[in-house]
Amino acid sequence: MIASLVIVWGLVLVLGIIAIRRSTETVRRALRIGVNQGRTLVLRMPLAILIGAFMVDLIPQEALQGVIGEESGLTGIVIASLAGSLMPGGPAISFPIAVAFYKAGVGAPQLIALLTAWSVYAFHRALIFELPMMGTRFIALRLASSAMFPPLAGIVSALALRFINIS
Amino acid sequence: MAEPEKPPLLDKTTLVFVALAASGGVLTTWLHGSEALVRAFTGMTAILMQVAPLICGGLLIAGLAQVLIPREAVSRWLGEEAGMRGLIIAEVAGAITPGGPFGSFALVYALGQVGADIGVLIAYITAWTTLSLMRLVVWEIPFLGLPFAMFRFVLCLPMGIVAGLIARSLARRWGWTETAMIVK
Numbered sequence: 001m002i003a004s005l006v007i008v009w010g011l012v013l014v015l016g017i018i019a020i021r022r023s024t025e026t027v028r029r030a031l032r033i034g035v036n037q038g039r040t041l042v043l044r045m046p047l048a049i050l051i052g053a054f055m056v057d058l059i060p061q062e063a064l065q066g067v068i069g070e071e072s073g074l075t076g077i078v079i080a081s082l083a084g085s086l087m088p089g090g091p092a093i094s095f096p097i098a099v100a101f102y103k104a105g106v107g108a109p110q111l112i113a114l115l116t117a118w119s120v121y122a123f124h125r126a127l128i129f130e131l132p133m134m135g136t137r138f139i140a141l142r143l144a145s146s147a148m149f150p151p152l153a154g155i156v157s158a159l160a161l162r163f164i165n166i167s
Numbered sequence: 168m169a170e171p172e173k174p175p176l177l178d179k180t181t182l183v184f185v186a187l188a189a190s191g192g193v194l195t196t197w198l199h200g201s202e203a204l205v206r207a208f209t210g211m212t213a214i215l216m217q218v219a220p221l222i223c224g225g226l227l228i229a230g231l232a233q234v235l236i237p238r239e240a241v242s243r244w245l246g247e248e249a250g251m252r253g254l255i256i257a258e259v260a261g262a263i264t265p266g267g268p269f270g271s272f273a274l275v276y277a278l279g280q281v282g283a284d285i286g287v288l289i290a291y292i293t294a295w296t297t298l299s300l301m302r303l304v305v306w307e308i309p310f311l312g313l314p315f316a317m318f319r320f321v322l323c324l325p326m327g328i329v330a331g332l333i334a335r336s337l338a339r340r341w342g343w344t345e346t347a348m349i350v351k
Contacts, residue, residue: 001217004313008224008304015231026234034230041222043177047184049214053207054191057199090267091306093184099214099310112319119296120326129268133276137349141285141341145333146293149326157322166314 041092048093052100061104068114070107077154080110084117084150088124108161113154120146218309225305232265232301242274245291249284257287258327261294265301279350285338288346290331297323 019026056064068076068083087094094115102111121143130139195203241260248256264271275288298320307316343349 001312004221004308005224007313008221008228008308011304012224012227012231015228015235019231019235022235027231030227030230030234032230033233034226037229038223038226040178040181041226043181044184045218045222046211046215047181047188049211050188050207051184051191053210054188054195057195057203057207058191089180091302095306095310096214102311108315112322115319116297116323119299120293122296125268129272133272134279135349135351137343137351138279141334141337141343141349142289142292142330144337145289145330146326149297149323149330153319153322157318160318160322164318166312166318 044092045096048096049100051093052097055097056100056104059104064101065105068101068106068110070105070110072107072110073158074155076107076110077113077151077158080106080114080154081117081121081150084114085121085123087114087118094118107158108166109154109158112157113150116153117150120149214310221309222305225301225309228304229265229301232263236263236265238264238270238274242278245274245287246278246281246283249287253284253287254290254328254331257290257331258294258298258324261291261296261327262298262300264291264295264299271295276350279346282346284335285343285346285349286331286335288350289334290327293330294327297326 015030016027019030066072068080072079098111098115102108106114126139126143130142192204192207195207241264244256244260245253261271264274271292275292279285279288303316303320307319311319338344338349
């Protein structure tokens with residue numbers, strides 16, 4: 001927690017100094033972008049955290065742990081990869097929900113597979129942005145080139161987490 | 168760079184959030200009683216207190232990065248390099264590109280039209296989706312913690328380059344010899 005704060009605010013300081021040396025107008029523009037983005041979060045973030053809490057309350061914990069819990073192994077990783085690919089929406093909703101699930105006992109390798117699938121496959125993004133903008137050949141090539149990443153990420157982390165503690 | 172419009176406090180997406188939270192709250196109260204509702208709100212407050220200072224910093228970084236990293240520079244690096252060097256540059260560029268899908272896909276589309284290497288473009292998009300430093304700072308570190316975020320980041324490091332290499336060989340095998348045949 002302290003380390004995160006130091007890193008994040010240290011980065012703010014470094015980038016802020018670079019921007020201020022360029023011009024005060026640069027800083028003002030950066031602030032405006034940050035504040036505008038923050039405005040949308042003021043309501044969404046508490047709501048998203050609540051949604052995560054309610055989802056965990058409504059899905060029986062044993063069922064969740066059985067399907068994508070620590071002990072669910074490879075099957076859990078595959079299921080998490082599929083679930084992640086279907087998860088709609090941006091990070092403002094996905095991360096609060098992910099953290100609620102993590103606390104409810106979803107395994108770390110399964111959660112990593114889920115988040116990787118959400119970012120790599122992202123069917124909602126593919127449908128809304130990629131298909132109309134880039135066409136079917138690009139999507140086919142991109143998915144074929146990265147299809148194995150989410151389950152692979154889950155498997156590699158299951159092996160690595162025997163030796164590393166990230167909780 | 169165009170100035171973003173001031174977003175309204177209550178837009179469609181937020182209304183969907185409101186609807187989901189409200190129905191979740193009603194269902195939870197109905198099934199588990201009002202203690203569950205109180206517990207959810209207490210939990211929310213605790214999480215908010217924890218993530219707010221990090222997210223505020225993250226938003227400032229996002230804003231600063233967007234004015235400091237000009238899209239034209241990214242576009243120039245990606246358009247001119249191929250080979251392994253091109254893939255590595257794509258990986259870094261993808262990780263530092265801020266902003267949503269519209270900007271990144273528009274960039275890749277434009278580069279595809281002028282014939283940039285398809286491996287580089289796929290590597291860039293894959294790195295942008297898996298590594299996104301902006302998402303790491305604004306969302307992942309606050310919500311999942313530094314060790315988890317760093318672990319996932321390191322795990323995803325090779326993905327852009329590997330995807331780029333696979334895309335090159337697949338495109339050759341499928342007979343898509345020109346980038347313009349793929350991005351159109």
